[in-house]
Amino acid sequence: MDHKLTYLLRQGDNALILSQQLSKLCGKGPALEEDMALTNVALDLLGQTRMWLGYAAELEGRGRDEDDMAFLRDAVDLRCCLLVEQPNGNYADTMMRQFYFDTWHYFLMQGLLTSTDRRIADIAEKSIKEVTYHLRRSGDLVVRLGDGTAESHAKIQAAANALWMYSGEAFLYDAADLAMVGQGVAPPSETLRAAFLEHVAEIFAEATLTMPDPAAWMQRGGKQGRHSEHLGFILAEMQFLQRAYPGAEW
C-alpha cells in the first residue's frame, strides 16, 4: 500500500475508533456534564475522521468515500493503534486512555502544522484547536482523580499502569512512517516521544501519580492491522447497519 495512504488511514482510524468508543458512553456518563463532554469530544473526532478518511479515499482512487472507508473495511484493514481499541472500563480507564491519546495527538497535530503536504497541514490546523481542548480536559481529570480520594487515586494509578504498554505504539515508526518523515510530511518520532513523556510526567507529578517506566516494552501491531480481540466487537456494532442494509441512508 502507498505509504501516504497508510499514514492517512492511521490518523483516520485512530479518530474513528476512539470516537466510536466515546459515543458508546452517550447517556451513560457518570454526570451530565461528563456525558456531554465525552460526546462532544467524540463529535470532534468524528469530524476529524471525515477529513482524514476523505483524503485517504481520494488518494486511494477506487471511487470510495469516507463512509465506505469507515463502514466497509474489516479489522485487518484498519490501521488504528491498539490504545484506542481498549475497553472503556471504569471512568479512570476511559480518561487515562483519553489522556495518553490526547497528549500524543496534540504533539502530532503541532508537528503536522508544518507538513509539506498542504492538505495534511490544513487538517492539523483545523484539528489542533479541538485537540488542545481535549488535552486540557483529560489532563484536568487525571489531576482531579489522582489528587482526589484514596479510591480515585488507586483507580487512576491502576489505569495509568495497565494502559501504559499501549502508549508507545504510536512512536514506533515503520517504513510508512519513516517515508513520511523523509518527505517532510510527518514529524520524527523522537521529538514527539520526548514531548509526550515530558507532558505526562508533568501532569502525573501534579496528580501525585507514579509515572510508569518509559523504557518498558510496548505493545505493537495495530498500525499494521494486527489488532486485539476488542476491535472486532467494536466494528460489529459500528458497521452492522451498513453491512446488513448496504447503502442505507438517513
Added chain:
Amino acid sequence: MDSAQVWSWLGEVADPEIPVISIVDLGIVRDVAFDGGACVVTITPTYSGCPAMQVIAESVTEALHARGVSDVRLVNQLSPAWTTDWMSETGKAALQGYGIAPPRQQAIDISGLRGGVKRGALVVPEVACPNCGSVHTQLTSQFGSTPCKALYKCLECREPFDYFKCH
C-alpha cells in the same frame, strides 16, 4: 450580479442551530467569487464535526437558486481555521438577544499548552448573564448542547444559560 449582491443574499441565510444569526455574521462565509458562469462560495466549518455544515451548504445553494443563480459551487476551506474573532458585532448582539452570551474576548491562540496558556493558568472570561446582565455567573460545564457552547448559570437571577465559547 456582483459579489456584494451575493454577500447580501448570504447575509439572509440563517445558521440552522442558532437561527437568529446569519452565516455571514458567524464568519462561516470566507469568499464569494465568479468562475465563468459559476458562483463560487467558500465556506469554513466552525468545528470539524459540526453537523450543521451540511445543512448550511444546502441552504446556501437553495438561497442562491431562489435568486436565479443556477450555477453554484461550494468550496470547503479548512485553513485559516475558523475563529470566533470573525463573528460580527451584529451577530454578537443577536446572540445576546437570543439568550446566548456571545464570546467575551478576542480568541487567543489556544493551540498552545505552554507559554501563557499553560494548564490551569487559563484566563476565564467574565461572562455576563444574557437574561439579567449580571457578571456574577459561574461555569457549569465546558461543553454545552453543541460543540461551540459552554453551560453557565447566573448566580443573581438563577437562570442557566449558554455561552458561545471563544475559539
